[in-house]
Amino acid sequence: MFKNKINLISDTVTLPSKGMLDAMINAKLGDDVFREDPTVIELEEKLSGMFGMEAGLFCPSGTMCNQIAIKGHTQPLDEMLCDINSHVYQFEVGGYAFLSQIAVNAIQGNQGILTAQHLQDNIKAKQDWLPRTKLVVLENSGNRSGGNCYNLDQLKEISEFCRNNNLSLHLDGARIFNALIAKNLTPIEIGPLFDSISICLSKGLGTPAGSVLIGKKDWINDCRRIRKVLGGGMRQAGILAAAGLYALDNNIDRLREDHSKAQRIEGILKNAEYVESIFPVETNIIIFQLKENVSPQNFVDTLKTHGINSSAFGKRSVRFVTHMDITDEMMNEVENTLSSFKM
């Protein structure tokens, strides 16, 4: 019998829904390099407005948004502080060095969460022989830290520290809406705490591609030139921006469903004899460590024979990510397979 593949590899694997495709087909288009695509402008204004920011910049990917932000906030010989598990440090090919010629100090946070104390302990003195600490990058929710999130007080404390110490503060908000839902916060409560935020539309929000960088108007104008030199100036990009607008209207609140599915999986894994430990599940990401005698690759391969795709994450861990294309029937299948799995 044909079995629908159950893909828990990432929330990037979703396919555009019928409603989203309709919105894309009907989008008003123009050449965005000349700032003549009304749909791109609408998306940039809408998203920046939601977070209380002045302007936005539509980019092909979240990586490009982060890298443009890093370049926009720094000069060569500056230094960036971030968590050791952060995407900008681990998964963006060392772009901070390649594109911005800066140093990085990757801090061991509390499972992806940094505090003002971490920053205080790591900010460098102003000496000719030291890189100049200039930028702090936070990630919320933290991907490699099991999807956990900052609460408002933690963000406020860091924001205040950065302002008092002349540090720019960028948020890698690839999954910011998951984080806001988990912590019961609104965009406007956190936006003003940052100098810039990058937001992915192609993760839980379900568009085929696209991310938006938001910040101050003049700064975003500089970033548009950086986007151009990176080859990220797109012409009739409104076809993608329309998917983003559709996602903002239709796919934010439903992220709760992904979170509750992730919690159901967490419930099973907590009691499973093959699991050593599991990061507390706050959003749609589940990262767990297997017992010594189970190799993550074997585990992932076995699940695959049951039609479930997932990824081995590091030497002992496995990651599942729930998303809008995981149906209730698929969830039953996942729950049955995980409950009956034998080492």
Ligand SMILES: *Cc1c(COP(=O)(O)O)cnc(C)c1O
């Ligand atoms: C996915 C992701 C990004 C950017 O990803 P792209 O694949 O380049 O769009 C950035 N940060 C985090 C935390 C992510 O999970």
